[in-house]
Amino acid sequence: MPTSEHLDSVITTEVQSGLSRLHRIVESRSINFQIMDLTMLRDMVRWSDCEQMVTVTWERPPLEESSFFTLTSLLNESLDVKYVEGNSRVDYSVLSLMAGIRHIVPHKWSHEILATVMASPLFCKQKVLLEPNCLFRSQVLVSVKPTASWSWEFAFRTRRSTQNLFSIHTSDSQTLQVRLERDFFLQTDVGGTFSVGQLSDGRWHTVTITTEEGSVFFTVDDGERIRLNDELEPLETRLSAIEVEVDGEIMLIDPSDTTEDCALNGKRRTYERAQIKPPCAGCECTILSGIFDGFPSFTCNHDEDDAYRLIRDPDRLSFFYQPSSSTQNIRLGLSYKSESDIGLLLFGFWQEEERRGRYQVHYRGQSLIGIHCVNDDEEICTGCVIKNESGFGNDEWTRVAFFEADGRIALVADRSSCILQELDSQEGLSLAEVYSIPVLANGGAVFIGGMYYEKKRSGLYLSSFEHKFFENTREKVPSLRGCLKDVYIDGKLVDLPTVLSRQMELTLVDSGDDTAFALQVGCAGCSPSCPSGVRCRPTEPRQLTFECDCSDTEEFLLGRCRSTDRLRQNPLVPLSTAYLDSPAPVLHLQPTKATLSKVWMKLSLPQKVKDKITIAEFHTHREMPFYIFVDTDGIGVHVHPSTQDRFERIIKEPVSFSDDRVHLITLERKTPLGTRHASRKFDLFIDGVNHEIPDVAKYTLSNITMRADESGETNPVVIHDVGVAYEYDEHSPFLHHPSNRLHQVSTVHIQ
Missing domain, CATH: 2.60.120.1000 (Jelly Rolls)
Structure with a gap:
């Protein structure tokens, strides 16, 4: 709003x-x-x-x-x-x-x-405001008469970090209070702290209170349903009033109020005029006060000249490292942006005589993950996940905080938040992704943006430093590939040039070698900027040049992102010998040292399909990793059809043949954790429905064979667009080969 x-x-x-x-x-x-x-x-x-x-x-x-x-x-x-x-x-x-x-x-x-x-x-x-009389800048008390199935709602906006939000009053003079704590969390009188996202951002939020089978619940912005009365059942028969106590603006939006023009009477009363503070905007909205000193809102602009770019390099380490003796009260924060679908943001550890612990924050795909472990004879771990549909490697700045307060550990990313829970209850979290506590390292340390491991050139780093971390023979979560700034340690903003200077003294054979770590000052990008939804990405491993990755929107790199329907007078290709000279036209792909990152196809289907129709076969010089088909049930992709083993899969999605929509099929590479081929995966999307499939890029694609209907069918499958996209291979033995670079290939020129 x-x-x-x-x-x-x-x-x-x-x-x-x-x-x-x-x-x-x-x-x-x-x-x-x-x-x-x-x-x-x-x-x-x-x-x-x-x-x-x-x-x-x-x-x-x-x-x-x-x-x-x-x-x-x-x-x-x-x-x-x-x-x-x-x-x-x-x-x-x-x-x-x-x-x-x-x-x-x-x-x-x-x-x-x-x-x-x-x-x-x-x-x-x-x-936004249906009735002017329904906007209040003072506390509001509304009398209610709930039934067995009843709801009431109000809206508010505020800039205060911690305050009373609303209270439930009962006919026997009991009160249940809901408080906003530290911008992101709600505390109830009946116990429990709930993460609901940032509510102190000066934007409108909606609270809905409902009754059901003797219990009272509430939601914020249609989020998780929170129960209010574990100890006071049945509450609905005794609920008499709701008091909205927000220090800000309150809007009555329930029809029971708006139909009466929110008139003040025996049902609605106002009192104790709240402190009037205008809704905050931009950098006025500092957050998590009391934990961080001046932690900025995610709405603040970023000076990219002050940032550092971290590079994934086969010979050099890439991180910021600071020894730390702090074992309690974790208060860490940073801002980052990356175009890679996976990256390590934080890893830390601490050790005492009888206890030790570790923690890690990283992202992969659409998940930002925080994990914290304490080992006191037995390791007990907690974790939580924040989801973002556009992913966390979307080439946009994200502010992240990881901190402990009131006996709980929380993770924050921009407006979203979560509270760490027992790891067993968290689906999709694995300790296999978390780095181990170095056995020979004393005290503690914080690694930011990466971690020590054995992928490095000898002679750069002090043996005393290497010896502490020799157990990490290979990467788990790879280092951040992107930009980093605004780092907070122990709740205070640190000066990264000072941290790096101290780090070089502690870790390098030559403390003046400013090329020993794969770090660059500044955060260069694309000029002009990329269209919406398109990432600006480094074109080659040295990350000296950048281009818009138009494959993000299934388009092509021609100065600007364009689709093939704007490149040719007739972009449609009917797969029938009634229109094509060959029943099996072959689209040859040039050899490349780059790794396959995405394949997409846009197609429309005939009104009726009687039998299975193979549309396109994708070949390497050794095998056919997959082909696309349509049958009476819908569109399908057959993965590794010749292997006849655990890698073979057939994925299908039903479609309506009676409509004339254009269907989209995409296969997108997921950056693997570790180096085993079996761990490499692709995301397959058929009209937006996601399936994870085994790797289809073990060998380089050499050609695509289209299969045309040989009966002269005049209503065949129609290809609107076919594209293949590559990104440079970080682990290639031919790292700096001219073809090992970001590029897209249009394969629509079928004769």
Whole structure:
């Protein structure tokens, strides 16, 4: 929601539909939307100011006036569309309850009629403040009469880090209080601390309180449901009032309040005017006060000249290292950005006479992982995961904090947070990814951005330093490949040049060798900047040049990211000998020392499929690692078809053959943990549905063989786009070979 204080502020929601592409009317059809929850869509249209533009084109109009079609909306409002002589193209602006075209129903239609429909996205505007009287800058007490199934909600925004959020009052004068603690966490009187993300960011947040079977629950921003009354059941019969105590702005949004214009009466009262503080913006919003000194909000801009770039190098180590004697009260923070899908952010350890411990923060794919272990005769570990759909190697700055407070350890990334729990209860977490405590190292230390291991050139590092960490014969989580700044140790901002200077004295044979660590000052990038959703990536191992990786959006590197439909007059390739000269055209790929990072294909399917159709086979000089096919059940990918062992897999996703959508298949490489080939994986996506598959890039792809229908089929599979993308291989014996670089290959030129 916007942060503007204007009473007429609005928020606009844009929803795409299947009519974004031209649709020819043949028979009755239902239109799907980007949001699949139709109940939610209907509620949004019902309570919002919605609009949609519809364009109808009559290429061969009907001869009879009785031939027309009807457009029906999500809320079952209808519009009859009839041809008017001379008007071959008509634009309709459908508003309010008519917006959101859901069905197209032709009447007395014939195949001789040719009419098409296309529609804009559905735009819905909602006022942030429905009723001006419902905005309060003082505490609000609302009397309630809950039933067995009841809910009530309010919205708020604040800039205070720690404060009372709201209280539940009962008819027998008991009170249950919910407090905001340190920006990200909620504490309840009945016990328990809950991580809900940052609530002190000056943005609007919604709290919903519900009753169910004698218990009272609440959620924040539709998050985890939190139970309020473990010890006071049944509470619903005694719940009498809710007191909202936020120091900021409070908005009553429940229909029981807004229908009465939030009038102050016996039901609603205000008192104790709160301290008025305007919602914070930008760097005003420092967070986690009392733990860190001036830890900045993630909204702060980053001066990239002050950052260090960490490079994954086959001969040199890449990290910041600081000895530490602190065993308690971990308070670590940093800001980083990386274009790699995996990287180590923090590793630390400490040792006492009878106890020792270790901790690690790293990311892989869409998960940021924090793990903390204490060994007191037996090692006990806790951990938690923060998820981000765009991944944590998205070439965007992320602020991370890892700290202990009130006996709990928490992990924070920008607005998100989690509290470490017993490792057994955390799915997807493994101690195999965590570095070990060095047996011969005394005291403790913190490694930032990487860790010591035996991938290094001899003669650079002091043997006394190497001897402490000799157990790490190879990497686990690889070092960060990207930029690092704003590092906090023991809650205080440290000066990285000073840390590095001290580190060189402690670790190097030649303490003046500023090339001994794979670190660079500054964080250079792409100029001009990359389009949205496209990472700026180093093109070669030395990371001296950078380019936009257009494969992120299934496009190509031609100065700017472009798709093939903008590169050729006719980008579509029907796979039939009715259109192609050869039943098996071969697309040859040039040899390269780079590693395969992504393969994608965009295709549309025939209206009917009777038997299995092989669409494309992907070959190396030794084998066929996979092929793409379609059968009566849907689209599939057969992985390692010739191995007939545990690597062989067939993955299929059902599709609707009656629509004319373009389907997207992608295979994306996942950077492996360790060096074993069996541990290397790819992510396969079929229309966005994810499957993990074994490695398909053990050998370099040499060609792609397309399989055309030899029967002369005039409604075949149609290829819209095929692309292959590579990134430089960090472990290649031909590391600096000219072909070992980031590049994409368009393979759509089929003859």
